[in-house]
Amino acid sequence: MPELPEVETIRNSLLPLIQGQEIVESEVRLEKLLQNLSRREFSRLIRNRVVRDIERRGKYLLFRLSGEYTLVIHLRMTGQLRYTDSGTPEPRHTHIVLKLLHGAELRYTDTRQFGYWFLAKDTEITLTARMAHLGIEPLSVEFTVSELAARLAGKRGTIKSLLLNQRVIAGIGNIYADEALFLAGLRPDRVAKELARDEISKLHSSIVYVLRQGVAMRGTSVSDYLDGLGQQGSFQHQLKVYGRTGQACLTCGTAMVRTDLAGRGTHFCPHCQH
Numbered sequence: 001m002p003e004l005p006e007v008e009t010i011r012n013s014l015l016p017l018i019q020g021q022e023i024v025e026s027e028v029r030l031e032k033l034l035q036n037l038s039r040r041e042f043s044r045l046i047r048n049r050v051v052r053d054i055e056r057r058g059k060y061l062l063f064r065l066s067g068e069y070t071l072v073i074h075l076r077m078t079g080q081l082r083y084t085d086s087g088t089p090e091p092r093h094t095h096i097v098l099k100l101l102h103g104a105e106l107r108y109t110d111t112r113q114f115g116y117w118f119l120a121k122d123t124e125i126t127l128t129a130r131m132a133h134l135g136i137e138p139l140s141v142e143f144t145v146s147e148l149a150a151r152l153a154g155k156r157g158t159i160k161s162l163l164l165n166q167r168v169i170a171g172i173g174n175i176y177a178d179e180a181l182f183l184a185g186l187r188p189d190r191v192a193k194e195l196a197r198d199e200i201s202k203l204h205s206s207i208v209y210v211l212r213q214g215v216a217m218r219g220t221s222v223s224d225y226l227d228g229l230g231q232q233g234s235f236q237h238q239l240k241v242y243g244r245t246g247q248a249c250l251t252c253g254t255a256m257v258r259t260d261l262a263g264r265g266t267h268f269c270p271h272c273q274h
């Protein structure tokens with residue numbers, strides 16, 4: 001699933017290509033991807049709108065459109081957005097196409113079909129239930145050690161499950177949670193409220209570091225993820241724990257362990273993480 005660095009990379013790759021472009025037509029072939037509108041309403045509302053900007057919030061992409069409308073897209077498991085010429089053959093599972101004024105297209109493919117689109121007035125976007133409860137942006141200046149400590153205080157859940165909880169911190173998924181916990185030297189099954197202040201401090205810097213590295217390396221392409229031009233990221237070559245079950249820890253040589261936490265495969269080093 002695309003996490004913060006992947007969604008940020010998609011945003012960065014699409015923005016210079018699509019900013020200022022007009023959407024002249026839409027083709028929605030799989031209506032269930034539209035969360036709040038019928039195909040007909042969506043087509044009518046998005047037509048002739050200009051893309052003013054693209055923002056990211058957590059794992060959401062927000063296309064700011066003219067006339068004070070915003071298109072919110074969540075890619076979930078396998079959603080992909082691709083900017084391409086209209087003449088390029090369409091890949092399978094192309095479910096929505098936005099046709100732009102000068103012959104280019106923004107195509108949405110999604111093999112698992114868990115992604116969703118939401119189009120509404122700017123003022124109504126923040127009122128949608130899912131957006132309203134998003135937690136702090138971990139790469140914002142507001143995300144401090146004290147802020148993280150406050151969010152973990154009194155929480156009985158494991159630190160892994162709290163990192164994945166989008167209401168606590170927005171944008172972290174399975175890959176970057178495992179990598180941050182390894183870097184911080186913390187076992188993923190530690191109870192959040194029992195972390196000491198110096199451990200929280202280490203976790204904070206580890207979260208910021210792995211996410212920044214992920215963005216710098218244009219995301220992690222271990223499964224479906226590609227950017228807005230179909231290019232792979234390269235953070236998969238930097239992974240220290242994720243997907244390395246049974247392989248030697250790069251720090252101490254111990255075999256990496258995989259367990260299930262918060263319903264997700266969780267990777268850690270039983271020697272380096274306490």
Ligand SMILES: [Zn+2]
Nearest residue numbers: 249252269272
């Ligand atoms: Zn180790």
